[in-house]
């Protein structure tokens with residue numbers, strides 16, 4: 190097979206430049222903020238669409254407003270989808286989401302002349318509303334792409350009372366045909382994404398294979414005690430709801446530290462009546478727990494509930510809880526993990542496998558079609574922040590890995 194002479198660093202420069210352009214397409218000056226169905230995301234989609242055309246892909250929209258650059262199709266071949274999201278969190282970084290899309294477009298462009306040799310067409314997709322900031326529900330775009338949105342999802346409302354359906358109806362992009370895909374046309378899904386954590390950096394490695402997306406549960410605990418005057422009620426007869434909650438929060442942290450691979454966070458807490466001179470009588474707190482294995486997570490969640498009861502008995506307060514969210518773990522396809530590992534081994538000698546603690550569009554696809562993710566090291570493990578950064582060298586290696594992974598499906602390399 191003839192070898193292409195490709196200057197990977199030059200390609201990385203081009204990718205870096207495109208990410209810089211996207212990084213300035215925002216609702217606000219000087220801060221990256223690109224919510225779904227906004228003027229800024231329309232502009233970003235138009236720019237990305239023009240890059241797709243340059244790479245030989247044909248831009249189409251689906252009914253949700255996801256942009257799909259369709260590769261040349263022969264004999265009704267299914268599509269290998271390479272995607273990520275174009276929306277950002279408020280004050281986000283330029284690599285989260287956009288990196289995977291721009292890498293995909295570049296890879297498609299590099300492989301352009303050999304499209305006919307693959308058992309699939311190569312399509313690149315830019316999703317909307319992965320972050321779930323506007324409608325408080327993540328991966329709406331990728332779920333819509335697969336036809337998985339339910340009526341209640343379309344009726345979700347943003348802070349100004351606009352529903353998903355209304356926002357979508359008001360959002361239009363001229364010129365692109367509307368086309369809704371069918372899952373049976375999909376060969377599989379590949380997503381490159383910044384790690385958003387520090388593990389690769391700690392290992393001194395640019396790239397990693399994602400084993401899957403962890404299972405996640407969210408629980409709301411409510412501690413009900415007895416209020417009273419902060420000055421007049423003796424300490425020994427108090428039933429302070431916040432003190433009970435505080436003991437519980439410490440237990441959450443201690444148990445997560447003792448459980449390998451588990452993370453647990455109490456990120457939201459409301460205390461009533463919430464005045465400096467009043468004893469708290471009601472505390473609500475939300476716990477987010479994650480682990481690669483659902484059975485371990487169930488056990489962990491059980492442990493938290495038992496501890497909450499124990500604390501409530503000791504302190505004579507009431508406690509109740511409810512599970513507000515539950516997502517199962519989604520494993521990457523084992524064969525695709527092996528394929529990607531083999532590519533990484535040639536690029537960087539090692540192919541670490543790691544779980545994604547964050548949700549991604551890939552988790553939606555992984556439940557229906559073969560899926561694997563490539564993680565790219567980001568400086569300091571920082572993400573969702575303007576300081577988010579991936580080096581030019583690492584972008585070049587990520588591109589090499591993506592192209593190598595796709596080339597692995599050529600009949601000649603089997």
Ligand SMILES: [Zn+2]
Pocket residue numbers: 274285286319382
């Ligand atoms: Zn992301």
